[in-house]
Amino acid sequence: MxxxxxxxxxxxxxxxxxxxxxxxxxxxxxxxxxxxxxxxxxxxxxxxxxxxxxxxxxxxxxxxxxxxxxxxxxxxxxxxxxxxxxxxxxxxxxxxxxxxxxxxxxxxxxxxxxxxxxxxxxxxxxxxxxxxxxxxxxxxxxxxxxxxxxxxxxxxxxxxxxxxxxDLDLGGSISVCDDDQYILDGSTDEAVTYEWFVYNEDTAQYEAIPNETGPTYTVTESGDYKLVIIDEIENKTEEDEVTVTFYDSPLIGELDKLSICKDGMETIDLKGASLDFIAPNGNSSNYQVFYYESSEDIQNSEPIISPQSYTFEEGKTIYAQVRDKTSGCFSESRSFELTTFNFPEYNLPEELIFCVDFNNNVLGSVSAGEDLGDGYFYEWFDGDELISTEPIISLNELPAQSEIAVRISHPESGCELEFSTNAVSVSRPEILSIVISGSDFGDGYTVTASPENIIGEDFAEFEYRLGNGNWQESNIFTKVPPGSHIITVREINGCGETTSESFFLVGYPRFFSPNSDGYNDTWNLITDSFITIKKLYIFDRYGKLIRELNPNQGKGWDGTYNGKPLPSDDYWFKVEFIDEKTGDHREYMSNFTLMR
The missing domain is CATH 2.60.120.380 (Jelly Rolls)
Incomplete structure (x- = not known):
């Protein structure tokens, strides 16, 4: 009992x-x-x-x-x-x-x-x-x-x-926990008669309990009781009153572990687990939790005296009981383990990129953060202003301050961490300029693309491609073939693309096949209006002049000499030209192949 x-x-x-x-x-x-x-x-x-x-x-x-x-x-x-x-x-x-x-x-x-x-x-x-x-x-x-x-x-x-x-003392108030009866004992050596009474709420009087004239009385209902004893030897009467109340003991919630935030902390507040243990009972203000170092301490009613500053020991088992403040009844005990809590990996980028147009208008929503699961709480701040309590924040406009911060808390362990990121505006380049070096009459063309007029230039990152080719990190293209080209640059955070103006590279074909199939039937220079060809000669492999061409007239050499087809072989050409952009006069010789 x-x-x-x-x-x-x-x-x-x-x-x-x-x-x-x-x-x-x-x-x-x-x-x-x-x-x-x-x-x-x-x-x-x-x-x-x-x-x-x-x-x-x-x-x-x-x-x-x-x-x-x-x-x-x-x-x-x-x-x-x-x-x-x-x-x-x-x-x-x-x-x-x-x-x-x-x-x-x-x-x-x-x-x-x-x-x-x-x-x-x-x-x-x-x-x-x-x-x-x-x-x-x-x-x-x-x-x-x-x-x-x-x-x-x-x-x-x-x-x-x-x-x-x-001589007579039944006690003032008795709480009976998880039982259906309680025995009141008024035994005294000098008593001759006993009479038990119960208080009637309707009459506001104590009324005698029939046939209850012994020193003990078994109570089965909550109420106010009174015992009157008569000692005829000393010719005196004594009485005592007692209140007996039956209660169900409180329940106790589940908790496997109570964590401390990090290594090196000397004490832990065991009361941090109280709400978990009280939870099944409803209003937490009606209950309190007591903590013990062992099951023997529970039996001896020796709780931890200062649970709010208990010396932390990794792996230590602690026991808890919930007490109903009204009844004084205790729940069954529950054990839990003290552990060190480790925050999951979490990071914000150093910069939070906002893609903008050239008027600094945000082009799309920007998200940041990560949902760590149950038990975590989030507070996002734009400077000192709280702007969200969601795990992942979504922003459709530039923040008022340059720094966005998130405070993540884990109430069970008491852990709290803060992370921040700088809000940065980034645009696509307004211009992509092209610089050409080399030529097809040497080691080949090198083309360098340079993005210009960029908002947030220090934070923008780009990749490039020539025509419909693959994207690359480098803005330099080597061994670019002759012909008409464009280069496109894109900002890798999704802030847009910019394409250069079309440019033409002068060169020559490395082979031709004069077989009247309508494809590569003649050989000529690949050129445009920026190059003025002064002279163009074709020789056989022994240096014999075969033909002098005007690249600006006709379709080019058809692979004949004096009207007769020449055999498949390597042939040479010599070109003299003026670069109209620079005014330089240049000569170049190289070979090509006739294929039949």
Missing amino acids: NSINAQGTRCADIEPFCAGEERLTFPNANFQNSTQISGELGPNYGCLDDQPYPAWFFLQIENEGDLRFRISQYQNINGSGAALDVDFVVWGPFERGDDYCSSTSLSANKIVDCSYLPDAVEFMSIPDAQANDIYVVVITNFEQVPGFISLEQTNSGQGSTDCSIL
Whole structure:
């Protein structure tokens, strides 16, 4: 059976105690047996600025005198373990039957002693106590963890407390977790008769429970109960009330690992996992999570005292339980592992290219970023302005600032990284100029293409092609054949293409085949208006002049000499010409082949 007994956490549930001749030890009020996290409103708490987990008691004076008590609080019942800071305030004197708990009773002028020292051992004094006087004491648990309070009188013989008030004590409030019954036990050696009552909400009265006249009563329903006992020997009647409430224990969520952001961090906040564990229960404010280093610590109710700054150890197993603040009931335990979290690889380009026209108008949408999957959150900034929380951003216009940044967070591990990129405008070239060097009468033509008038020239990248040929990174074309040509350049980020003006390269064919098939039947220079041919001679391989041609007239040489076809062979030519662009006079000789 799992039940929680509160140690008089409110003044209305006040419990009796006495010092007797021996030390009296009892559980403190803590997160496991109390839902009263702080002191109730009304009383004047004197020196106690805070009243964490209060436990209310009263004592009755048996013999008058000056009483002095030692109050201590330790982790274990035998006074061993961690020393727990204990504080107190005592009010009095009162008479039996007074309303101890009213704000009038627990006022500043009724405070007899008070201490807020950061110690596990305190001393409480009640001077000039009179027989039958009642004093009210509240003891607080500054550390807020389970432990035990001990009380003993240090000046016995100079006044005493009356222990007969302890004869009947059912407890103030009892929470029963995951069970359908709870046994109340009011057994006392001096009792002659017992009578059990249950509170009726409709009549606002306690009503006797039929046939329940024994020292114990098995409760099966939540409610307020009362026991009246009669001691005929001492001719007195005592009664005690108790509230019993049945609860279902809370559920606990799933979590396999809790990650720290990177190596070298010394502590981890275990509370970062709390929402995952509380999630199946609904409103998180009604629950709290406790963390333990071992299953034995769970059994001994020894949670980690400072989970928000727990020393990180890779691979360490931690245990958790969810507690319902209302009932004090705990869930089953769940274990998880401490790990180091590694962010997936993520990069933004150094420059984010925006393709624009020559008026700097954006030509198309620009995207950046990457979706890393579940558990990540994104914030995109244009300077200081938040512009998106999507993993991938799409921009249709130039940003206001030159830098676009993204902040990526992973709440489970607490990791957060930032990346940035520079927004850059890039256009296609407005002009592609051509420079020609060499000739077909030597090592061949070299053509160099140069893009000009470019927005974002330092960030633009290009590739080129001659005619319908393959694209290449180099803007230089070698051994370009004679004839008419164009060169096209394209910006590789997709910002457009530009084509040069057509240009013509003068040259000569390397062979011809005069077989009257209408294809390569004659041989002549390949030229245009920029070249003026002065003389053109054709020789056989022995240097004999075969023909003098005018390249600007006729179709060229037909492969005959004096009207007779010449055989297949290599023939030579000599050309004298003027380059009209430069005015240079040049001569050139080379060979070609006649094929039949």
